[in-house]
Amino acid sequence: GAVVSQHPSRVICKSGTSVKIECRSLDFQATTMFWYRQFPKQSLMLMATSNEGSKATYEQGVEKDKFLINHASLTLSTLTVTSAHPEDSSFYICSARVSTYGYTFGSGTRLTVV
Amino acid sequence: KNEVEQSPQNLTAQEGEFITINCSYSVGISALHWLQQHPGGGIVSLFMLSSGKKKHGRLIATINIQEKHSSLHITASHPRDSAVYICAADGGATNKLIFGTGTLLAVQP
Numbered sequence: 001g002a003v004v005s006q007h008p009s010r011v012i013c014k015s016g017t018s019v020k021i022e023c024r025s026l027d028f029q030a031t032t033m034f035w036y037r038q039f040p041k042q043s044l045m046l047m048a049t050s051n052e053g054s055k056a057t058y059e060q061g062v063e064k065d066k067f068l069i070n071h072a073s074l075t076l077s078t079l080t081v082t083s084a085h086p087e088d089s090s091f092y093i094c095s096a097r098v099s100t101y102g103y104t105f106g107s108g109t110r111l112t113v114v
Numbered sequence: 115k116n117e118v119e120q121s122p123q124n125l126t127a128q129e130g131e132f133i134t135i136n137c138s139y140s141v142g143i144s145a146l147h148w149l150q151q152h153p154g155g156g157i158v159s160l161f162m163l164s165s166g167k168k169k170h171g172r173l174i175a176t177i178n179i180q181e182k183h184s185s186l187h188i189t190a191s192h193p194r195d196s197a198v199y200i201c202a203a204d205g206g207a208t209n210k211l212i213f214g215t216g217t218l219l220a221v222q223p
Contacts (some may be wrong), residue, residue, distance in 0.1 A: 042215075043213040043214065043216055044200075091155050102145065102204070104159060107154075107156045108154075
């Protein structure tokens, strides 16, 4: 149980375009979703915390207008990378807290901006 | 100094060996998590610990709250155990995880 489905798993986009990443909680309600970014050989970096029905809380240094987060329902949170540039190329992963055993993670999205 | 330190950073073992990965933290926690990240990037939650010891199959996780230290053990290691193992401190009230830098484990046949 407690599965978070993340799509797409891989995306290549042109510089200047926007990319939307979705995370859906399949068998539970995720009131809070955490969005992370990971560079090669580095640990996860928290970008923002999204809460259903309210504005996301962004970590220091993360551009709110560039990384748009929406959490419109208890089962869906989205991250949109706007006007993507090559330096936005990274691995993005979402996570939700599950009371029984901690956290469950999406499978991640590898974004390449060309 | 990182709030969550892991050692070793890299570990190569022969199939069948007993493996230990260590995690020390300097923050107050409500729980300590052990995660496994496969080469494709997916992350699986292995354990959530607040005290004592937990076992799941060949994996054992222990925590010493007084010493702020946790260990992950793998018995009878297998090549399929090859992955990055990450410990993460759960602050509880902040709802945020503080991650260690990870341990890259390679188990050779």
